[in-house]
Amino acid sequence: MTFKQLFTVFGLLVASVGMVIPVLAADANPNFLERSISGAHAGRTLNQLQNAIEQEGFSFMRVQNVDEGLAGSGFERPPYKIVFFGNREKFVRAREIDPRVTPYLPLKITVYEDDKGNTHLSVVDPAVVGRMFNPRLKDQFEAWSKALKRILDRTTKEVRAETWRGD
Amino acid sequence: MVARQFTGSFGRVAFGLLVAGLFLLPLHALAQDAAGKTGKALYQEHCATCHGDEGQGGIGLPLNLPDFLRTADRDYLLASIRHGRPGRVMPSFQHLLTEEERQRIAKFVMDWQEGVQVEVPAVGPGDAERGGQLFQQNCAECHGTQGEGGDQPKRSPEEVSPDSKVVAPALNNSGFLASASDAFIKATIARGRGSTRMAAHGKARGLSDRDLDDLVAFIRSWEEGVDPLAKPVIEVRTDTPVDELIPLLKMAINSNNFVFIRQQTLYEGLAGDTPEEPVRVLHFCSFGLLDKALQTDERVGTFLPCQITVYRDGGQTVMSAINPKALSPLFHKPGLELYCTLVSERYLKIMQEASF
Numbered sequence A: 001m002t003f004k005q006l007f008t009v010f011g012l013l014v015a016s017v018g019m020v021i022p023v024l025a026a027d028a029n030p031n032f033l034e035r036s037i038s039g040a041h042a043g044r045t046l047n048q049l050q051n052a053i054e055q056e057g058f059s060f061m062r063v064q065n066v067d068e069g070l071a072g073s074g075f076e077r078p079p080y081k082i083v084f085f086g087n088r089e090k091f092v093r094a095r096e097i098d099p100r101v102t103p104y105l106p107l108k109i110t111v112y113e114d115d116k117g118n119t120h121l122s123v124v125d126p127a128v129v130g131r132m133f134n135p136r137l138k139d140q141f142e143a144w145s146k147a148l149k150r151i152l153d154r155t156t157k158e159v160r161a162e163t164w165r166g167d
Numbered sequence B: 001m002v003a004r005q006f007t008g009s010f011g012r013v014a015f016g017l018l019v020a021g022l023f024l025l026p027l028h029a030l031a032q033d034a035a036g037k038t039g040k041a042l043y044q045e046h047c048a049t050c051h052g053d054e055g056q057g058g059i060g061l062p063l064n065l066p067d068f069l070r071t072a073d074r075d076y077l078l079a080s081i082r083h084g085r086p087g088r089v090m091p092s093f094q095h096l097l098t099e100e101e102r103q104r105i106a107k108f109v110m111d112w113q114e115g116v117q118v119e120v121p122a123v124g125p126g127d128a129e130r131g132g133q134l135f136q137q138n139c140a141e142c143h144g145t146q147g148e149g150g151d152q153p154k155r156s157p158e159e160v161s162p163d164s165k166v167v168a169p170a171l172n173n174s175g176f177l178a179s180a181s182d183a184f185i186k187a188t189i190a191r192g193r194g195s196t197r198m199a200a201h202g203k204a205r206g207l208s209d210r211d212l213d214d215l216v217a218f219i220r221s222w223e224e225g226v227d228p229l230a231k232p233v234i235e236v237r238t239d240t241p242v243d244e245l246i247p248l249l250k251m252a253i254n255s256n257n258f259v260f261i262r263q264q265t266l267y268e269g270l271a272g273d274t275p276e277e278p279v280r281v282l283h284f285c286s287f288g289l290l291d292k293a294l295q296t297d298e299r300v301g302t303f304l305p306c307q308i309t310v311y312r313d314g315g316q317t318v319m320s321a322i323n324p325k326a327l328s329p330l331f332h333k334p335g336l337e338l339y340c341t342l343v344s345e346r347y348l349k350i351m352q353e354a355s356f
Helices: A005-025 A044-056 A066-072 A089-099 A099-104 A125-131 A135-167 B002-033 B039-046 B065-073 B075-084 B099-110 B128-138 B172-180 B182-191 B207-225 B242-255 B287-296 B298-303 B324-329 B334-355
Strands: A033-038 A057-066 A080-086 A105-115 A119-124 B233-238 B259-265 B278-284 B306-313 B314-320
Touching: A033 A135, A033 B259, A044 A080, A044 A119, A044 A135, A057 A066, A057 B324, A066 A099, A066 B287, A080 B298, A080 B324, A089 A099, A099 B233, A099 B314, A105 A135, A105 B298, A119 A125, A119 B298, A125 A135, B002 B207, B002 B233, B002 B278, B039 B099, B039 B287, B065 B182, B075 B099, B075 B172, B128 B207, B172 B207, B182 B207, B207 B259, B242 B259, B242 B278, B242 B306, B242 B324, B242 B334, B287 B298, B287 B334, B298 B334, B306 B334, B314 B334, B324 B334
Parallel strands: none
Antiparallel strands: A033 A119, A057 A080, A080 A105, A105 A119, B233 B314, B259 B278, B278 B306, B306 B314
């Protein structure tokens, strides 16, 4: 094999890997909506996540510091937070159609750091959850799925930009 | 590096097994304690509180009824002890007793039998749709239109009146359906149960052999999707008012080794003035269990926090929770199923204890 042929094969390999990796990084498990941000802290991500949630028209409700509760019982781990948010009218309407959705409310996104200092955002896809309930809720769950994707994308973009700028 | 990764994975697996072993240790120890006990002693310890010292019934159904003992066989009793009746008072003894101990209890109960076992009827292929119509005409008044059964007594056995000792069983219950053979169901419908409201529904009530087969097919059709641990939501309903139920739930949460964290309402912190139907949310946690689950998959935040919601619906108080067991396949992590199942079972137990 000539050097030129070798170079072509190597180039194709690099291109293939380049195409595959981003797909794997985003929503590798189709049941989940997931994003990962290299070198970002959970605190910075939480701030941007709250902004993105409010820009999407939801009320930001609270943050549960799971890591702090675990630490209080002697289980140390990197930051692990759950952000709760929602829309009262949409929840009332959903419960009228199928009260079984009650324990799945409010909406939430999990934010956690790994031991390498990367931050991950994760949530089970509402469109998947919605299949388990009254079909009349399908449109609502799919709308929440789309909204959550936008929230995750906006948060990821803003945090990456901040990290890049060194803010 | 590969070796280090392997060691890390191996270490996590070994640690997971150790944790599972530690959790199961108390159950195993409990089973060891009971290893030398007779069927009578085991019955007194595990069954008599509900079914009565002599099987006369109380909170649980009477077991010493001649018609029941001549119709039920040992397999039915064994399967009932193993599966329990999920969503009802009868717990599963699958992990609390060994197979041998369950057999000793079944034999002790079977020894109450007098007279010969009834001949098992042949069961032909039935028409479930037609059986559904027959069920509504002949059975629904006592067993409920969906086979949900009657309300179980909530007092101690000695306080239960003889009239209310026999509650129409929940025929749509996964534990019942896993225990009862088609022949047992058909024989029970045909012969009825002496000393109870369950009359013989065979020729005496104008039901043909084909009618009975159709009824069996209809009851069997509930086998799909009635297990409360196979649905997205674990739900238990009770007549207890919300304000009386909340303290009972908190007690049940603590007695099941969870730490109660806080109580709030569903819409707390949400903008808007939509009239709020009171939906209480009780948060609690088992930090040890959570830590192990997070080591298996960090995305379990989907289930967090552990919570039970309480609200009124259809004149009853409803307790409901996310069912981790039903959702665990979404993770594609077989190792997570153990923890999800444990949590689901405990949610159900907490709700059952609170509503008892």
